[in-house]
Amino acid sequence: MRKLVINFLCFSLILMCFNRVTFAGEPNIGNGKSFDGTEQINFTNLSVNTAAGAKNTVEFWMYWNGINGQMPFSWSTGYDLYFSSNYFGFNTSEGNVLGISANELKGTWVHVTAIFSNGVPDSTNNELYINGIKQNISQVVKTTTRSKTVSSTGYISGYGDKYKFNGKLAHLRIWNRALSSEEIQASMQKNFLSGDEVGLVGSWDLTEEPQASKNFDGTKQIQLTGLKVNVASGAKNTVQFWMYWDGTEKVMPFSWSGGYDLYFVGNAFGFNTGESNVYGISSVDLKNKWVNVAAVFYNGVPDSFNAELYINGLKQTLSPLVGTTTASKSAKPQAYISGYGEKYKFKGKLANLQIWDRGLSQSEIQSNMYRSVFTNIETGLVGSWKLLEEPQVYKSFDGVTQFELTDIPVNTLQGAKNTVEFWMYWDGTNGQMPFSWATGYNLYFTSGYFGFNTLEGNVLGISASELKGTWVHVAAVFYNGVPDSTNNELYLNGVKQEISQVVKTTTLNRAVSSSAYVSGRGDKYKLNGKISQVRIWNKALTENEIQSNMYRTLSVEQTDGLIGVWNIEDDLINSNSGTVQYVYDSAGRINYITYLLD
Structure with missing residues (x-):
């Protein structure tokens, strides 16, 4: 038996030699998320590479309706992808486009990959791929003279309050390195990522509902232990998840072990402190539909100033709807997904739950709504739970x-x-x-x-x-x-x-x-x-x-x-002619591959 040691620098090439890539005409996740020219999603705390000369990659599926003056993606530095005068490509806030004709992009799903170089963009350092094929970009609108860099803040649809997108977008992924052409072709066909891919900053599904979820029938429960939450008096912790509630009353999708929870009762939904109470909102519009819930739990007596509840990224106006709220409560290192102890177990579906040891801002909550992968380096992230019936990557x-x-x-x-x-x-x-x-x-x-x-x-x-x-x-x-x-x-x-x-x-x-x-x-x-x-x-x-x-x-x-x-997954080396040996670093990521040939 011969041993071939493959250095990680060659990993992407070896990966693609064994990948079976087929090209689809649209994303395999339904219709994506629609944007009507007014909607926007802000991204913050992105761990991108801002060093001079460094490169970062942004990829997504796009359905453009043909209107010019729009940006499907932009960095807060004024470095973006822009449609202007029927051209599409890189823009540096100079009314310019370094790119290609947009004639073939209108009214159809295309996969876009853009490699942003930190500096003055040019056709050598910046790269644009459509459906996995590298494009020959050139200066098609005005001139490009400004040096630009990526930033830790970005926008899906527009830049600031302008240039918002009309069409549909799906499967946004950001990487803090330049992907190879082989990696781009592989990534465009992958619905799911494991989260430990080298250089992955984040992945956002951009769908109207989660791709996978876990069913709860009123008997199931997941107990969480060892949570490193903030238990100090007056502190805040945030719990965010997708929820499909079947309308059953007296159920709790989430609760802390101290009797501080989110509760459905009396046509109301919100914070409960074990006093047969709800400080929250009407539950009438939450039944039998997917909604994203973000609850900022205040360590104290919940009120309309300190406690916050967001539905689909929008902050709600809270009021005392059921009973009275007088008890001071706090987040705990132990918690329950579905119910509290043996009671109040949830009926419906739950997906993609995260716990944070701080109060998230509205823009952070909106960004997290569509995020499918958390890399465990986000500030304040206590934990992320996928909540699904079966694995997506295997x-x-x-x-x-x-x-x-x-x-x-x-x-x-x-x-x-x-x-x-x-x-x-x-x-x-x-x-x-x-x-x-x-x-x-x-x-x-x-x-x-x-x-x-x-x-x-x-x-x-x-x-x-x-x-x-x-x-x-x-x-x-x-x-x-x-x-x-x-x-x-x-x-x-x-x-x-x-x-x-x-x-x-x-x-x-x-x-x-x-x-x-x-x-x-x-x-x-x-x-x-x-x-x-x-x-x-x-x-x-x-x-x-x-x-x-x-x-x-x-x-x-x-x-x-x-x-x-x-x-391990099917998209890695798939060959029966020998044994594949993976050597991992301390974070569990592939360091290099040893392939034992027969």
């Missing part, structure tokens, strides 16, 4: 494909514990291992059972009958020693399972190792199914931690005990 396994993980800083001490978690779709075939350590300690399907295996033809686990043909979240606590039902733990969808010796006996002393496999062990036992988001911890997670983190976006550098995140 890797398909065909009984041959395998990923080898190396240099994992696990705890190998005798008696220590490590946790492995991932989303899994199993096709029902026995004799398969979705995950295994190099030491022969693994998770195994055999004889209709699933659980821990030590290469003794054994399973310490559960019946696999309910796992076939469905997505489940698996969390396995591996004990370094002889596995047993006390020290080893198995969780499915956040619920601890009663494991037992269901196949043969377990006698061998096993431990985790710095190398592992996703799908099989060595050349055997490879999976038929799908795997998404593998995460490894050097400690045993609790049931509350597993439930809290199932839908949460996590980074290695900001999470205690989390030592690896692998967002």
Whole structure:
């Protein structure tokens, strides 16, 4: 077997060699978001590269209605993309366009990618792609003389109060580097991003409703723990999410553990402090539709000055609609998505929830409405939860494909514990291992059972009958020693399972190792199914931690005990002629690739 080490600088080229790119005529997310010449979305705190000579990339899908004098995107510095005199391209607030004819852009969906160079724009440093094809840009309107740079603030539709867009826009993504032509062609076809892509500043779906959501039937609940919120008296925290409410009264889409929540009762919706009260708004117009909710929780007695509620980015006028509000309440490190304790569980759908340790401004709330990826570096972001029924980004396994993980800083001490978690779709075939350590300690399907295996033809686990043909979240606590039902733990969808010796006996002393496999062990036992988001911890997670983190976006550098995140997906190298080995940096991002050729 030959080993080929591919440096990360070559990653985009290698990525595209194995990508299967097809070109569509419009975005695969419905009709996008409509703009009528008055609407605008502001973006703030963008972690772009503002250094002289640096480059940043902006990409989006666009349907333009043909009216000139419009800007689909602009930076606050007066550096933008502009339609003027039937031309389209870069503008520097000089009435100018460095670009192309716009004749072929009218009345059709096109994918636009613009590489903004910090300096005086020219046809060498600035690049414009339409439907993944690089355009030959030139000075088509007036002259370009001003040096411009990108900024941490930007606009979708217009610049300030002018030049607002008429048409539709979808799938905006901003990168703090120049994408290659291969990366651009791949990105335009990808509906979903994992969030750990190199250089990704942010991704905004720009749709009228979320692309994916989680159903709540009045019995489901997600408990959140270890939230680093601001609990100081007088401080504020913001909770933002998409909500589809079915009209059922006496339900709570979100609550803090101290009895401070958002409550539907008596045709009202708003803040509740455990006093059978609502300080808020009428709920009549919220029923059976998607709305974006942002609630600024004030640590104190909620009132119309300190507490804030936004619906679809618009600040609401609050009033005491049900009961009286007298109790002083605060955000807590523990919270619930759906209900409070065992009561008031939500009926409807929820999606894309974020918690912030500060009060967001209206412009920040409007920006976050359409944002699909948070990179864990946003100021004040406590956490982001995708809330969906099944993963959007995953890797398909065909009984041959395998990923080898190396240099994992696990705890190998005798008696220590490590946790492995991932989303899994199993096709029902026995004799398969979705995950295994190099030491022969693994998770195994055999004889209709699933659980821990030590290469003794054994399973310490559960019946696999309910796992076939469905997505489940698996969390396995591996004990370094002889596995047993006390020290080893198995969780499915956040619920601890009663494991037992269901196949043969377990006698061998096993431990985790710095190398592992996703799908099989060595050349055997490879999976038929799908795997998404593998995460490894050097400690045993609790049931509350597993439930809290199932839908949460996590980074290695900001999470205690989390030592690896692998967002494997079909759009990465897809070849069965060898083994792909990914080497990751401390943040779980691909550093370089080792490809083992047969």
